[in-house]
Amino acid sequence: xxxxxxxxxxxxxxxxxAFRRLFPLRYFERHLSESVRPDARPLGRAxxxxxxxxxxxxxxxxxxAKIGSTTMLAAIKMEVMTPSTESPDxxxxxxxxxxxxxxxxxVRPGRPxxxxxxxxKQLSDTISSSGMINLKELSLVSGKAxxxxxxxxxxxxxxxxxxxxALLSAVAAFSHLQIPIVSLNDDGKIVVILEEDDxxxxxxxxxxxxxxxxxxxxxxxxxTCILHKNYILADPTAEEESIMETLVxxxxxxxxxxVSFYKPGGPVLAYTSAVQDCVALTRQRVKELQEIxxxxxxxxxxx
Amino acid sequence: xxxxxxxxxxxxxxxxxxxxxxxxxxxxVAKADGSAVFEMGNTKVxxxxxxxxxxxxxxxxxxxxxxxxxEYSMANFSTGDRRRKPKGDRRxxxxxxxxxxxxxxxxxxxxxxxxQIDIYVQVLQADGxxxxxxxxxxTLALADAGIPMRDLVTSCSAGYLNSTPLLDLNYVxxxxxxxDVTVGILPKLDKVTLLQxxxxxxxxxxxxxxQLAAEGCKAIANYIRxxxxxxxxxxxxRRGL
Numbered sequence: 001x002x003x004x005x006x007x008x009x010x011x012x013x014x015x016x017x018a019f020r021r022l023f024p025l026r027y028f029e030r031h032l033s034e035s036v037r038p039d040a041r042p043l044g045r046a047x048x049x050x051x052x053x054x055x056x057x058x059x060x061x062x063x064x065a066k067i068g069s070t071t072m073l074a075a076i077k078m079e080v081m082t083p084s085t086e087s088p089d090x091x092x093x094x095x096x097x098x099x100x101x102x103x104x105x106x107v108r109p110g111r112p113x114x115x116x117x118x119x120x121k122q123l124s125d126t127i128s129s130s131g132m133i134n135l136k137e138l139s140l141v142s143g144k145a146x147x148x149x150x151x152x153x154x155x156x157x158x159x160x161x162x163x164x165x166a167l168l169s170a171v172a173a174f175s176h177l178q179i180p181i182v183s184l185n186d187d188g189k190i191v192v193i194l195e196e197d198d199x200x201x202x203x204x205x206x207x208x209x210x211x212x213x214x215x216x217x218x219x220x221x222x223x224t225c226i227l228h229k230n231y232i233l234a235d236p237t238a239e240e241e242s243i244m245e246t247l248v249x250x251x252x253x254x255x256x257x258x259v260s261f262y263k264p265g266g267p268v269l270a271y272t273s274a275v276q277d278c279v280a281l282t283r284q285r286v287k288e289l290q291e292i293x294x295x296x297x298x299x300x301x302x303x
Numbered sequence: 304x305x306x307x308x309x310x311x312x313x314x315x316x317x318x319x320x321x322x323x324x325x326x327x328x329x330x331x332v333a334k335a336d337g338s339a340v341f342e343m344g345n346t347k348v349x350x351x352x353x354x355x356x357x358x359x360x361x362x363x364x365x366x367x368x369x370x371x372x373x374e375y376s377m378a379n380f381s382t383g384d385r386r387r388k389p390k391g392d393r394r395x396x397x398x399x400x401x402x403x404x405x406x407x408x409x410x411x412x413x414x415x416x417x418x419q420i421d422i423y424v425q426v427l428q429a430d431g432x433x434x435x436x437x438x439x440x441x442t443l444a445l446a447d448a449g450i451p452m453r454d455l456v457t458s459c460s461a462g463y464l465n466s467t468p469l470l471d472l473n474y475v476x477x478x479x480x481x482x483d484v485t486v487g488i489l490p491k492l493d494k495v496t497l498l499q500x501x502x503x504x505x506x507x508x509x510x511x512x513x514q515l516a517a518e519g520c521k522a523i524a525n526y527i528r529x530x531x532x533x534x535x536x537x538x539x540x541r542r543g544l
Contacts, residue, residue: 056427057345073378075379077380098379101353101374101423102332102338102423103334105353109372156331156332
């Protein structure tokens with residue numbers, strides 16, 4: 001069967017689409033041999049990334065991250081809890097990643113997607129091991145009350161590189177987070193003061209004076225790459241992920257230290273040189289993501 | 304508590320017959336066959352439609368019409384306190400059923416036998432009227448997916464507090480304990496497909512409130528038509544027609 005030419009008229013357009021469906025691997029390899037991908041990106045470039053802070057008005061911190069078509073909405077709600085006896089002056093973070101059926105035709109209602117708990121665990125591990133958040137900042141009254149931050153990330157559109165987008169939205173939500181003001185009421189319980197009470201005089205002394213933000217050190221960013229023969233493709237789409245299955249996710253922090261490295265098997269075995277190339281691509285990407293995050297934060301502050 | 308002050312303004316400054324601000328966007332989810340985001344004031348809902356596609360569970364296949372499935376779920380952060388069980392609880396199951404039956408009435412299912420149409424609705428922010436926002440978003444998403452329908456389905460809620468019929472209740476007014484009437488109509492055919500009410504109301508006042516909700520539905524239908532027309536113009540423009 002002759003490989004059709006990608007010229008302008010309608011009949012060869014239909015053949016190209018059929019070729020893409022029937023022989024996906026050959027379709028991609030034809031592009032890779034010219035060092036380009038079907039959406040005209042060079043092999044090492046990631047898709048356009050946008051970040052919007054404060055997407056959910058009712059949450060204490062939130063962010064919407066889009067990498068290409070992959071869309072993640074992260075929101076943080078803070079609640080008060082009693083800290084554990086082993087760490088009486090530390091708060092807690094609970095991260096949950098959801099893939100509702102709207103995000104992809106493969107996800108069925110009633111049966112959660114396979115990728116969801118995997119990414120959930122990866123996120124918790126990366127965020128806790130990067131040391132981005134100092135849990136002592138989440139403490140209110142040592143031994144009696146501390147904050148628990150519930151971070152919920154919803155995937156609204158799954159088009160590849162889910163972990164990258166999820167991590168970006170989580171990090172952005174934490175940088176947008178404002179801890180609410182609380183005071184101690186008569187029963188010795190901590191009560192959240194609502195904003196509308198600002199006009200009237202507060203009967204109790206607030207435990208913390210004003211809404212404050214968390215100080216984030218060494219923010220982690222990541223990049224997922226696909227290994228296929230000798231090629232390394234950065235930031236795959238869902239189509240690319242389903243055809244070429246070997247994924248490598250590298251997580252670096254803002255000072256380019258390696259935070260996490262994840263290669264869960266896959267048919268392609270990687271030489272050390274491939275690993276180093278992935279890390280180099282990630283280093284570049286981290287700079288881009290850092291800029292995007294800084295722009296989004298300064299955009300919020302102007303408001 | 305006073306829901307309508309002596310000057311005739313509600314808690315959020317609206318007049319009794321005024322609806323909240325509407326905002327709709329088509330094609331939010333690239334992977335779905337059709338999708339839409341619909342906002343009514345602070346209530347924000349995203350709907351995605353997948354279909355018509357092959358039935359996933361062969362035993363449920365219907366030979367002369369399409370199978371319509373619907374799932375409604377609320378995000379954990381959508382309400383004031385964080386929800387522990389976003390779906391599978393009774394309220395979500397009931398609303399899923401209501402939305403499915405409402406949309407099934409207007410989709411021309413006999414044109415797509417042995418296939419399945421999935422409507423998924425996710426509530427991102429809940430401030431009263433989530434049921435109506437979900438139906439409106441589902442209508443837009445079905446139109447975006449190109450699924451043949453008899454007519455648009457629009458929905459709106461109305462209530463009766465402080466002896467005044469109020470249109471489009473928000474969360475505070477809804478939880479006040481007064482009656483809450485939700486109406487879903489097919490605007491061009493002027494037929495009612497959904498009508499739900501709880502709490503007590505005398506019949507003549509009920510007719511007023513229902514009429515008010517139906518007017519609200521017609522206003523939403525006009526807005527939805529504008530949005531669809533604008534979307535089609537954009538598509539034509541991009542195709543160079």
